[in-house]
Amino acid sequence: MLLDAASLYYRAFYGVPESVTAPDGTPVNAVRGFCDTIAALLREHRPERLVACWDDDWRPDFRVAALPTYKAHRVGADGGEETPEALRPQVPLIADVLAAVGIARLGSPGYEADDVIATLTTRAVAAGRAVDVVTGDRDLFQLVDDTGHVRVLYTGRGLKRLETVDTAALRERYGVGSGAAYSDLAVLRGDPSDGLPGVAGIGEKTAATLLARHRDLAGVLAAAADPDGDLTPAQRRKLLAAGEYLSAAPAVVRCVRDVPLPDGQGDLLPRTAADPQHLQVLAERWGLASSVQRLLAALPS
Incomplete structure (x- = not known):
């Protein structure tokens, strides 16, 4: 299972009230919602492998060079991506929680998460493994491949109304017969x-x-x-x-399918937390105990 991390933590940020805070009043709605999303996916789909795919570059130079209007309206005053102030500090905290749990997180300089997902999908298909891509971004429908057992779990209508997008769904909804x-x-x-x-x-x-x-x-x-x-x-x-x-x-x-990623990125889900002491510190400091507990309970036994 491959997660479009930014798509999911943005959805969590807007779907969980900012009134969900750490003991010091700092919003942690995106962190809580992201952890709960992963827990729900693990309970429902029981994947053996999972990677949270990261936007190391949200607007890569090669795409801007080809089409200067690409995401131009999202560029903030500092030249980076416009991000809600309450979300900005939560993103590194999400990364810390993933590392402490032992869930793989992978990005690559100069590439978007879509490219990482496409590359990992291509590798998985070559190895004979089925792939579920979890995203709210229709761009990744291009990866759908019934022969390779690749489908998209689309969050457009929310996690409780997750849509499975395969070739039949593409044909029915868009009139096209392949990714x-x-x-x-x-x-x-x-x-x-x-x-x-x-x-x-x-x-x-x-x-x-x-x-x-x-x-x-x-x-x-x-x-x-x-x-x-x-x-x-x-x-x-x-x-x-x-x-x-x-x-x-x-x-x-079109997503890049040959991003230079390390082999053996440790995508097998852990049975227990990789760093339980640090995870406990994070849970106490940021008021994440219940979400962390749900995530740990959803890991493979």
Whole structure:
């Protein structure tokens, strides 16, 4: 099981009231919610392996170079990502708790968590292991692969209404038949939340129809370049006008699958806390005792 950590701790931050605090009044709502999320996932799905995947770089240079608008609206005054003040100090505390419990946490300089997840997924499939990706980010639907036993557990409607996204779900909801096709759909449709404009005048349904007819993005672009192709004049005009965007966007949307990550990152879940003394200190200092206890109780016996 691979966790999109930032997606989950942001959801926890907004889903648990800031009135949940440490003894000194410091908000710990994201930490508590994140721990409780992992505990619930362990109880429900019983994975043997789990990695919390980290954004070591939330807006990598290679994506910004390809498309300068990528996440540009989220850049804060200090040049970093705009983050709620009450959440900012909780992120390193989440990392401390994970380390004390013994749950693997992995990121890579210059890459997003999505890239780490894609790389670990690729390795797991090659080793014959099934993968569940837990995220609230639709970008990771591109990893869905029934043959490789890769599915996404989507938190868009909350943890209690977790949606399992497989190829059938992609076909039913978006009209595409694979994770790769979803990635092409995302390029054409765009995503304002990530600063991806998409192709003006080409919505989700039209994009799905074009991909079904022409197989993939390369096929759609080939059809647009062919005056005798079966695109309507309006479709051809819109696609050709977006040529610069369409040449850059795939490198932004598609996850990197060969991030330089260490082998043997210790992804097996522990049976007991790796550092029980430090975990106790954290639990007492930050008022996390009940959430920590639930997490420990959910570990494999």
